[in-house]
Amino acid sequence: MKPPAGASDRDAWLLLAAVTGVGPRTCGALVRSFGTPARAVAAAAGPRGVDRLAAVPGVTRARAAAVVDALARADPAAMDREARAAGLFLLTPVDADYPAALAGSCDPPPAVWGRGTLPPADRPAVAVVGTRGASPYGLRVAHALGKALARAGLVVVSGLARGIDGAAHAGALAGGGPTVGVLGCGVDVVYPPEHAALAGEIAACGALLSEHPPRTSPHPGHFPRRNRIVAALSRAVIVVEAPLDSGALVTARLAADLGRDVLAVPGPVDRGTHAGCHRLLRDGARLCEGIQDVLLLLRGEELPPLDGSGDGPSLFAALPTRTPPPDGPALVLWNALDPDDARDFDDLAARTGLSPDVVAIALTHLELEGYAHRVPGLGFRRVL
Secondary structure (H helix, E strand, C coil), rough: CCCCCCCCCCHHHHHHHCCCCCHHHHHHHHHHHHHHHHHHHCCCCCCEEEEHHHHHCCCCCCHHHHHHHHHCCCCCCHHHHHHHCCCCCEEECCCCCCCHHHCCCCCCCCCCCECCCCCCCCCCCCEECCCCCCHHHHHHHHHHHHHHHHHHCEEEECCCCCCCHHHHHHHHHHHCCEEECCCHHHCCCCCCHHHHHHHHHHHHHHHEEEEECCCCCCCCCCHHHHHHHHHHHHHHEECCCCCCCCHHHHHHHHHHHCCCCCEECCCCCCCCHHHEEEHHEEEEEEEECHHHHHHHHHHCCCCCCCCCCCCCCCCCCCCCCCCCCCCCCCHHHHHHHHCCCCCCCCHHHHHHHHCCCHHHHHHHHHHHCCCCEEEECCCECCCC
16 A cells, blocks of 8 residues: 555645654654645655655654554544544644644644543633642642633643642542643553543533544653643643652743743742742742632733731631541541651551552542542542
8 A cells, every 4th residue: 555645635744643653743743844744745756755854954864664564554534433433532733623732833743532521612721730749739729720721711731640630630530621631642541550530520510632543551751742732732731849850840931932931839948849939939930829820820810808907818728727537537547647748558557557559449439539648659648
């Protein structure tokens, strides 16, 4: 089978998306060089296809050969059929529902797969991102911000990762608004696995989105690419808690490069997980003390003061304290958890006297209900 010289622009985008190991930058270079995706695909046809593609700046001969080979084997119609059969949507930059903010970014994905329903294009989106190893403070702030943003009619975008991302998504759902999770794997693959229920809730009233085809496993190289999509989709990016080496700072930098606003939440100076936020503030990011700062930035709106003092509402002053879970093993276990130090399974069983089976069930309940947070490799912390 030869690359289809007469492919439509939509089919051509899908063909380019099917080229394994060639990212949006190469696809963008090909489309810019030949004028349209259909012309880029047509240029790959025939005996001199590799020569024509290799003449494009930045495209090596080996990469050109890989593109030609992949185009010869890809089937756009089959990709559409597979997406529909799995209950997914599949969009290219020429489709009306492809996010306009993403299409207008540098080298947009040639295709995105989704599960659920994308929010209306005229509903502004704000990204809330941060570290996987978040503190109880960071989790509370992310959840409260997500909830407040959703109640203000904004779409919350994040990466469905552990920590800040998951708390922001959960907060948006609690606020009754849609949220969009951008994944570094296929939208039919849940990562991390403990976010399976959260992913289902997001798809039910928002969307999961990925530039990777179904069944694609998570890979470290996928997450920086995911971060650029998070940044592109959003009018502003809020970094809640992040150490200096956090991927959230990459998202903030990409957002700034795209002309998006960057906000950062301050935190305790003696915790390294907040050092990235403090550096962003030092370098010119806007201070985020709550929803007031976001609405003033995006809409010029002010909220009434909380107490008549004349000061705008501070998210931190209004953070609620969690009510304990109902009586039973979950309450016993919750009382044994510490908000600052993670406790492992064996320690919790010893402290409570509960059997291992009961501890496992109660921990699952507490985590799903947002009362406990799993710290990979360390155990669980209480969420205040």
